[in-house]
Amino acid sequence: DAGVIQSPRHEVTEMGQEVTLRCKPISGHDYLFWYRQTMMRGLELLIYFNNNVPIDDSGMPEDRFSAKMPNASFSTLKIQPSEPRDSAVYFCASSVGHRNQPQHFGDGTRLSIL
């Protein structure tokens, strides 16, 4: 079975540029999560979707961040404009409905903003 697929794996861009991270969840999973991991703050939830609808976006740091899920098999996390402090590893995860089901993580996108 294919796991959660994220692209790109690495992204290096200059401050002020738009960054788009992509995620394909596991087929049949109805929850999708975006996380950010940094040395200083650890792993933090940014936003999660249920059946393509955003449920909790309280972790999105600023209006520069936006996330969409146009269909059950695709989600994007966009940063516009990007800043050096956005440098982190961004993970996407998906799970099946009930909260007692584990979340399955992708391998992440390592983002560096110069």
Add this chain to the structure above:
Amino acid sequence: KQEVTQIPAALSVPEGENLVLNCSFTDSAIYNLQWFRQDPGKGLTSLLLIQSSQREQTSGRLNASLDKSSGRSTLYIAASQPGDSATYLCAVIDGGATNKLIFGTGTLLAVQP
């Protein structure tokens, strides 16, 4: 606000030793607690999930316990192997209608051959 702490931050043991990783959380009203493993450059892999009504879960050489009233969980690894070297994270889902995982800071484990 729920806070999750893991001690120690790093641990190095010789191969074959049994070891315990600790996780504590400030609000005991959790829905479940999960242990994950993270290898360098990779995402997280779910190891064990303990529901709030359970005391422990076992998978192979791994055993996780939960004491909700004291806000603690332990991950016991028996007969450690070099392949167990990784960062181990615990996370909780609070009670209430949320799927939000709140993660601890992790324990970096090195098992020396």
